Amino acid sequence: MRHVASRVALIFLALGQYAAARTADEPSPAESNVPGASTPGIHSNLSVTFTLKAPDARTVQVAGGDGLGTGPFSMTKNAGGVWSVTTPPAVPGFHYYWFVLDGVPVNDPSSESYFGYGKETSAVEVPEPGAEYYAIADVPHGEVRAKWYLSKATGEWRRALVYTPPGYDANPRIRYPVLILQHGAGEDETGWTRQGKAQFILDNLIASGKALPMILVMDRGYADRAGMPAAKFGADAPAKDIQLTFGAFEDVIIHDLIPTIDASYRTIPDREHRAMAGLSMGGMETLFITLRHLDTFAYIGSMSGPIVPDLNSKQPLGTQQGPFDAKTAYEGAFSNPAAFNGRVKLLWLGVGTAEPELFRSGIGGAAQALKAAGVRLVYFESNGTAHEWQTWRRDLNDFAPRLFR
Amino acid sequence: MRHVASRVALIFLALGQYAAARTADEPSPAESNVPGASTPGIHSNLSVTFTLKAPDARTVQVAGGDGLGTGPFSMTKNAGGVWSVTTPPAVPGFHYYWFVLDGVPVNDPSSESYFGYGKETSAVEVPEPGAEYYAIADVPHGEVRAKWYLSKATGEWRRALVYTPPGYDANPRIRYPVLILQHGAGEDETGWTRQGKAQFILDNLIASGKALPMILVMDRGYADRAGMPAAKFGADAPAKDIQLTFGAFEDVIIHDLIPTIDASYRTIPDREHRAMAGLSMGGMETLFITLRHLDTFAYIGSMSGPIVPDLNSKQPLGTQQGPFDAKTAYEGAFSNPAAFNGRVKLLWLGVGTAEPELFRSGIGGAAQALKAAGVRLVYFESNGTAHEWQTWRRDLNDFAPRLFR
Numbered sequence: 001m002r003h004v005a006s007r008v009a010l011i012f013l014a015l016g017q018y019a020a021a022r023t024a025d026e027p028s029p030a031e032s033n034v035p036g037a038s039t040p041g042i043h044s045n046l047s048v049t050f051t052l053k054a055p056d057a058r059t060v061q062v063a064g065g066d067g068l069g070t071g072p073f074s075m076t077k078n079a080g081g082v083w084s085v086t087t088p089p090a091v092p093g094f095h096y097y098w099f100v101l102d103g104v105p106v107n108d109p110s111s112e113s114y115f116g117y118g119k120e121t122s123a124v125e126v127p128e129p130g131a132e133y134y135a136i137a138d139v140p141h142g143e144v145r146a147k148w149y150l151s152k153a154t155g156e157w158r159r160a161l162v163y164t165p166p167g168y169d170a171n172p173r174i175r176y177p178v179l180i181l182q183h184g185a186g187e188d189e190t191g192w193t194r195q196g197k198a199q200f201i202l203d204n205l206i207a208s209g210k211a212l213p214m215i216l217v218m219d220r221g222y223a224d225r226a227g228m229p230a231a232k233f234g235a236d237a238p239a240k241d242i243q244l245t246f247g248a249f250e251d252v253i254i255h256d257l258i259p260t261i262d263a264s265y266r267t268i269p270d271r272e273h274r275a276m277a278g279l280s281m282g283g284m285e286t287l288f289i290t291l292r293h294l295d296t297f298a299y300i301g302s303m304s305g306p307i308v309p310d311l312n313s314k315q316p317l318g319t320q321q322g323p324f325d326a327k328t329a330y331e332g333a334f335s336n337p338a339a340f341n342g343r344v345k346l347l348w349l350g351v352g353t354a355e356p357e358l359f360r361s362g363i364g365g366a367a368q369a370l371k372a373a374g375v376r377l378v379y380f381e382s383n384g385t386a387h388e389w390q391t392w393r394r395d396l397n398d399f400a401p402r403l404f405r
Numbered sequence: 406m407r408h409v410a411s412r413v414a415l416i417f418l419a420l421g422q423y424a425a426a427r428t429a430d431e432p433s434p435a436e437s438n439v440p441g442a443s444t445p446g447i448h449s450n451l452s453v454t455f456t457l458k459a460p461d462a463r464t465v466q467v468a469g470g471d472g473l474g475t476g477p478f479s480m481t482k483n484a485g486g487v488w489s490v491t492t493p494p495a496v497p498g499f500h501y502y503w504f505v506l507d508g509v510p511v512n513d514p515s516s517e518s519y520f521g522y523g524k525e526t527s528a529v530e531v532p533e534p535g536a537e538y539y540a541i542a543d544v545p546h547g548e549v550r551a552k553w554y555l556s557k558a559t560g561e562w563r564r565a566l567v568y569t570p571p572g573y574d575a576n577p578r579i580r581y582p583v584l585i586l587q588h589g590a591g592e593d594e595t596g597w598t599r600q601g602k603a604q605f606i607l608d609n610l611i612a613s614g615k616a617l618p619m620i621l622v623m624d625r626g627y628a629d630r631a632g633m634p635a636a637k638f639g640a641d642a643p644a645k646d647i648q649l650t651f652g653a654f655e656d657v658i659i660h661d662l663i664p665t666i667d668a669s670y671r672t673i674p675d676r677e678h679r680a681m682a683g684l685s686m687g688g689m690e691t692l693f694i695t696l697r698h699l700d701t702f703a704y705i706g707s708m709s710g711p712i713v714p715d716l717n718s719k720q721p722l723g724t725q726q727g728p729f730d731a732k733t734a735y736e737g738a739f740s741n742p743a744a745f746n747g748r749v750k751l752l753w754l755g756v757g758t759a760e761p762e763l764f765r766s767g768i769g770g771a772a773q774a775l776k777a778a779g780v781r782l783v784y785f786e787s788n789g790t791a792h793e794w795q796t797w798r799r800d801l802n803d804f805a806p807r808l809f810r
Contacts, residue, residue, distance in 0.1 A: 056508040106511040
């Protein structure tokens with residue numbers, strides 16, 4: 001964890017410089033605001049001011065946003081009918097939030113909206129002083145392409161977002177490895193580029209030589225078999241229902257998406273040049289799919305993905321995180337550690353230290369049990385961040401450089 | 406106008422079939438809803454039901470959406486605290502709307518949001534029965550690519566969205582003509598693909614052989630010179646301020662965007678293979694920029710773009726639509742009709758018949774005056790549609806097939 005500790009030191013150093021350059025009374029518009037909107041505004045100590053004009057409202061609160069502190073925060077109305085509140089200093093990163101206006105959750109007209117919680121949601125980007133790895137920089141940039149394809153598994157037109165690295169068009173003879181990268185529950189295929197800034201993380205890693213040029217593929221992590229009712233995903237569903245929930249998506253990935261990508265882009269279409277990773281639900285999907293298809297994937301990453309030791313259990317998914325038996329978990333995928341280590345180039349598990357205990361103990365416990373059993377893996381903790389995008393940006397920044405070496 | 410009349414007949418025929426297949430009591434979720442949301446719901450007669458759960462609210466209305474009829478529509482609350490209203494039959498197309506909740510405009514959590522009015526805005530897609538030209542179909546699809554570039558004119562990183570036609574990657578020796586296509590005021594570079602479905606219109610036109618394969622470039626139609634305060638755009642600004650408002654964007658297009666596109670994509674980088682068009686403000690920008698740069702553009706389209714006969718007038722922009730003097734308008738660009746006709750391959754002006762009188766008389770009057778002066782142009786009316794996206798979808802469907810012939 002040495003690089004995390006030194007990063008934290010750097011952050012505080014930069015934070016001091018940042019604070020010195022501004023006065024506490026001059027909040028800066030958040031980068032996530034619509035153009036011209038002055039709030040949400042970020043103060044030098046990373047507290048955040050929110051406002052909403054609602055002269056006739058009776059109560060307005062700010063809610064959501066794990067990194068904002070222990071809300072909801074009650075707003076107060078001024079003589080002009082504008083409600084406002086300034087939160088305590090926030091954790092740096094990207095925080096979903098919404099107003100509660102006379103009891104109704106509504107978005108902030110001053111914020112861009114992002115797909116989260118199964119709907120459009122406001123969010124505030126609180127800068128992490130000194131963290132440049134996800135900023136757009138004066139380096140060569142890849143493209144993010146919307147690719148439509150017809151899925152046989154679901155019978156629907158689907159849209160994948162595909163990052164092609166800098167130089168892709170200019171070097172038509174070069175072929176590239178592929179990382180399939182999945183969002184979390186309630187989000188969609190736009191999450192990794194809009195909330196996560198995956199394209200800038202990759203641009204920066206590639207420019208500095210820390211990561212190899214690669215293609216990222218971000219698909220919508222939901223699938224219902226053609227003609228079947230929509231599958232439900234929830235912490236209260238029995239673990240065995242994961243087969244229903246993720247089974248159709250498994251077919252999409254294996255039989256529709258990968259062949260489409262390999263036919264449409266200059267990939268290196270073998271397991272040694274194909275990775276899959278995802279956050280939260282996307283991490284669960286990654287473990288579910290990759291461990292069944294080691295002929296297709298050699299690199300595996302689960303970011304804050306709840307561990308499901310027994311895929312056939314009737315216990316609710318949300319409580320089914322232990323004990324982890326390396327012999328039987330995931331249908332026996334780890335039962336022969338030497339064989340697993342020989343076949344899988346990278347197994348990567350990560351969690352934020354401010355995530356709920358269930359995530360930390362589940363993921364940390366699985367990592368420990370797997371290591372004890374002799375399975376080679378990387379376990380990464382994001383210091384001080386919650387079940388939020390700042391954790392997953394750091395995860396990608398750690399994970400991507402380890403791929404395809 | 407023969408093809409418009411026959412299209413209207415087809416619409417009524419299809420509408421009858423559509424109505425017969427459904428009962429009035431079964432609204433279909435709008436395509437613009439977030440996944441799983443049942444409202445807004447479209448009835449067989451194209452009336453629209455909206456709902457919002459707000460047990461403690463005192464008043465809730467639906468507002469916005471020219472094509473929805475003469476709102477705002479007051480909603481009524483049921484015993485479960487859910488407010489609802491069903492509007493009269495709507496005009497087919499894409500209609501922005503919002504709720505007014507105890508006096509505050511808020512988005513509908515059941516709707517995707519779209520950038521309009523300078524912020525994220527809900528919208529409802531009311532299908533036009535029989536109109537398949539903007540539907541995703543089982544034809545080869547192009548890609549829509551996000552392209553980041555550094556603008557010297559503004560000193561900022563900008564994002565253009567670039568449609569590359571089907572087969573672009575598979576045919577690395579083919580070069581393509583380019584259409585720069587601009588959104589309207591309050592919208593952004595996402596408008597033409599999210600609201601307008603330009604990519605599917607082009608896919609369908611190309612698949613049927615009606616349009617030649619081309620690259621579309623959609624940029625953000627705002628620009629402020631590096632270090633200068635933000636320019637204002639409004640109907641009450643003097644026409645001469647258009648030079649300030651559009652001047653920086655002119656520099657972006659001519660000196661930053663076009664060189665970037667020509668360097669990054671397989672274009673045919675000459676005036677005979679470059680078009681510009683736009684809707685509303687984007688149409689104004691198109692006429693302002695192209696008529697000053699006929700060495701750069703040979704194809705010009707203005708869709709519902711207010712006409713500004715005298716760019717140097719102190720009259721407010723919004724009232725400055727006539728009289729149109731073909732000799733002096735647009736700095737004399739049309740003063741020699743024979744020379745103009747010899748140089749410009751296509752001048753295309755369009756308006757919806759349900760647009761405000763100012764648009765209809767301004768655009769129709771300019772078209773008449775130009776024709777009378779001997780300027781060759783195409784004048785297109787969209788039957789029954791307002792200053793809305795259905796007009797501009799039809800415009801693109803008429804305009805694109807005429808390009809690069």
